[in-house]
Amino acid sequence: MSKKPVRVAVTGAAGQIGYALLFRIASGEMLGKDQPVILQLLEVPMEKAQEALKGVIMELEDCAFPLLVGIEAHSDPMTAFKDTDYALLVGSRPRGPGMERAELLSINGAIFTAQGKALNAVASRDVRVLVVGNPANTNAYIAMKAAPDLPAKNFTAMLRLDHNRAASQIAAKTGKPVAAIEKLAVWGNHSPTMYADYRFATIGGESVKDMINDEAWNRDVFLPTVGKRGAAIIAARGLSSAASAANAAIDHMRDWALGTNGAWVTMGIPSNGEYGIPAETMFGYPVTCEGGEYKIVEGLAIDAFSQECINKTLAELEGEKDGVKHLL
Numbered sequence: 216m217s218k219k220p221v222r223v224a225v226t227g228a229a230g231q232i233g234y235a236l237l238f239r240i241a242s243g244e245m246l247g248k249d250q251p252v253i254l255q256l257l258e259v260p261m262e263k264a265q266e267a268l269k270g271v272i273m274e275l276e277d278c279a280f281p282l283l284v285g286i287e288a289h290s291d292p293m294t295a296f297k298d299t300d301y302a303l304l305v306g307s308r309p310r311g312p313g314m315e316r317a318e319l320l321s322i323n324g325a326i327f328t329a330q331g332k333a334l335n336a337v338a339s340r341d342v343r344v345l346v347v348g349n350p351a352n353t354n355a356y357i358a359m360k361a362a363p364d365l366p367a368k369n370f371t372a373m374l375r376l377d378h379n380r381a382a383s384q385i386a387a388k389t390g391k392p393v394a395a396i397e398k399l400a401v402w403g404n405h406s407p408t409m410y411a412d413y414r415f416a417t418i419g420g421e422s423v424k425d426m427i428n429d430e431a432w433n434r435d436v437f438l439p440t441v442g443k444r445g446a447a448i449i450a451a452r453g454l455s456s457a458a459s460a461a462n463a464a465i466d467h468m469r470d471w472a473l474g475t476n477g478a479w480v481t482m483g484i485p486s487n488g489e490y491g492i493p494a495e496t497m498f499g500y501p502v503t504c505e506g507g508e509y510k511i512v513e514g515l516a517i518d519a520f521s522q523e524c525i526n527k528t529l530a531e532l533e534g535e536k537d538g539v540k541h542l543l
């Protein structure tokens with residue numbers, strides 16, 4: 216018997232990430248090749264954006280995806296999020312060359328108050344939310360706080376792009392396939408302060424830390440490369456990452472919904488105090504997923520260098536949180 220369709224809302228659907236994301240959701244790459252979906256697409260209520268959205272919908276129709284059983288265009292979150300089971304909040308301004316992501320807070324923050332309220336009012340009571348729009352952690356925090364009737368744990372921020380970037384750098388350094396890397400973690404904020412941590416990582420059961428055995432490379436090459444990758448892409452492309460961001464969003468939602476079979480992945484999630492992070496902070500943690508729920512990998516030893524890195528990314532998040540008090 217075929218499965219009941221699920222509703223997937225995507226904001227910023229006519230943007231760059233939207234264009235790289237929607238076709239993959241519709242083809243079943245996110246929720247499974249047996250899961251029909253209804254896309255509920257939101258764009259700003261401006262003629263140009265709504266026209267562009269129409270064009271994207273025409274292309275989705277022209278793919279004749281067997282799993283795509285409905286497509287809706289919206290200009291109001293109160294209709295776009297109606298009964299939605301999954302919400303991917305992408306719509307917001309990207310940064311340009313020379314900007315830091317945190318600078319987007321004053322431009323984008325208010326979007327997530329309005330969208331959190333709309334989710335609270337009309338979405339499925341079990342909706343799973345991924346915030347992609349930057350600064351992703353604090354925007355996810357804003358949306359979560361604006362939706363007091365929904366489970367706070369269902370609001371998440373995208374750290375998966377940092378996780379995938381870190382895995383790719385490690386594969387290049389060790390000369391091993393990226394798929395062989397296990398137990399990688401990224402802690403904290405989706406920003407240059409994130410702490411990509413390969414101390415527990417293994418390849419074929421061997422310690423990645425021992426294989427690399429180069430603390431200076433970790434500190435002076437690996438961490439800055441992963442942390443500043445978004446800016447490097449903006450400098451090269453003149454536009455922020457889109458296909459890799461959409462890919463990370465698919466990975467995040469797929470793993471959350473379908474499970475990781477014990478593998479570690481990174482998700483930005485509201486803390487319950489784990490690893491000394493204040494409750495409700497939207498923080499990147501290593502997690503495993505099973506049965507539609509994530510679980511933090513607990514009990515990892517935090518050495519002095521790691522603690523210093525975690526403190527730095529936490530301090531940045533606390534500062535961002537302080538800066539959005541007026542939106543809560």
Ligand SMILES: NC(=O)c1ccc[n+]([C@@H]2O[C@H](COP(=O)([O-])OP(=O)(O)OC[C@H]3O[C@@H](n4cnc5c(N)ncnc54)[C@H](O)[C@@H]3O)[C@@H](O)[C@H]2O)c1
Nearest residue numbers: 227229230231232306307308309347348349351373376460
């Ligand atoms: N978390 C991450 O790892 C990550 C990675 C890449 C990009 N991003 C962020 O994702 C966001 C989108 O990037 P993009 O390249 O697709 O930008 P884009 O400008 O190409 O597209 C954004 C779209 O969002 C729409 N939009 C703006 N406000 C909206 C609102 N209130 N409701 C609905 N739609 C709205 C715009 O009309 C536009 O079509 C940016 O904030 C960017 O910084 C995050």
Ligand SMILES: O=C(O)C[C@H](O)C(=O)O
Nearest residue numbers: 310316349445446455456
């Ligand atoms: O860096 C950006 O502004 C876009 C995105 O967050 C990225 O990491 O590529």
